[in-house]
Amino acid sequence: MGEASVKTLETRTDVSSPQVTGQDTRPGSRSTLLARLRMPRRPRIWFEVLLIAVSYWTYSLIRNAVPEQKTAALANADWIWNAEHTLGIAVEHSVNHAVNSVTWLVVGMNYYYATLHFVVTIGVLVWIYRFHPGRYAATRFVLFATTGVALLGYYFYPLAPPRLMNGQRFVDTVLVHHTWGSMASGNLKHMSNQYAAMPSMHIGWSLWCGLTIFAVASAPWARVLGLLYPAATLVVIVATANHFWLDAAGGMLCLAFGYTVSGLWYGSLPHRLPRRPRATDPHPATAAVLNRFRR
Numbered sequence: 070m071g072e073a074s075v076k077t078l079e080t081r082t083d084v085s086s087p088q089v090t091g092q093d094t095r096p097g098s099r100s101t102l103l104a105r106l107r108m109p110r111r112p113r114i115w116f117e118v119l120l121i122a123v124s125y126w127t128y129s130l131i132r133n134a135v136p137e138q139k140t141a142a143l144a145n146a147d148w149i150w151n152a153e154h155t156l157g158i159a160v161e162h163s164v165n166h167a168v169n170s171v172t173w174l175v176v177g178m179n180y181y182y183a184t185l186h187f188v189v190t191i192g193v194l195v196w197i198y199r200f201h202p203g204r205y206a207a208t209r210f211v212l213f214a215t216t217g218v219a220l221l222g223y224y225f226y227p228l229a230p231p232r233l234m235n236g237q238r239f240v241d242t243v244l245v246h247h248t249w250g251s252m253a254s255g256n257l258k259h260m261s262n263q264y265a266a267m268p269s270m271h272i273g274w275s276l277w278c279g280l281t282i283f284a285v286a287s288a289p290w291a292r293v294l295g296l297l298y299p300a301a302t303l304v305v306i307v308a309t310a311n312h313f314w315l316d317a318a319g320g321m322l323c324l325a326f327g328y329t330v331s332g333l334w335y336g337s338l339p340h341r342l343p344r345r346p347r348a349t350d351p352h353p354a355t356a357a358v359l360n361r362f363r364r
Contacts, residue, residue: 142264215327232310268319284340
């Protein structure tokens with residue numbers, strides 16, 4: 070009887086097998102391809118450079134193609150300004166004028182606003198790619214999803230920055246101090262959408278950088294600097310009259326969306342994925358998927 074039971078168990082079909090579930094496990098099948106895409110790994114460098122360049126070009130093209138709805142953007146700016154007064158956080162005007170009175174400080178902030186937004190973001194991407202390849206794809210996915218959803222804000226909620234408001238006397242620090250780099254002031258203003266202030270991607274990207282460094286770096290000083298970077302960026306975007314506090318809140322919401330989408334796709338937050346995965350030793354979050362397809 071025992072032998073017969075063993076034979077019965079051996080010949081019983083596994084209900085989770087591909088034959089029963091109907092999953093296609095042939096090489097190149099959709100299920101196998103999906104599992105491979107979710108596997109933590111370091112992509113090829115040429116592909117990453119091309120992907121980032123094309124993605125940023127596409128983002129800029131779409132962002133700047135959004136109609137500049139000046140009337141709506143100014144009305145929305147008035148609404149944001151009144152809402153901040155109601156909340157008791159409308160101090161942008163005071164910060165803007167206080168910083169503008171210190172020439173060396175405001176000039177430094179102008180260059181900070183124009184350069185670090187790109188330099189630090191690219192630097193963090195390179196660092197993760199080089200030293201944490203298993204976490205790179207998921208980390209990059211967060212940034213892409215964050216930036217992509219921001220385009221919806223630019224389209225559906227045009228918003229003038231404080232420096233373009235009527236009658237509020239904010240100082241456009243780039244124009245006043247003749248500093249270089251702003252695509253939204255001076256001779257370059259016609260190359261950029263003037264009314265795409267909500268959400269702030271200066272905050273979205275800088276907070277992505279800061280959280281990535283804090284979660285992955287081992288040196289305490291690096292983790293502290295990671296958290297200070299988005300805090301400093303918040304002060305800069307307000308002091309230069311490029312954003313309201315609530316624009317920053319919009320950027321944070323976009324980043325939360327990015328982390329959520331990446332977490333659902335990879336089955337884990339980026340910093341919890343293996344640092345250097347082997348092709349034969351995928352992360353448990355994707356190993357279960359791969360093993361199911363290989364039965």
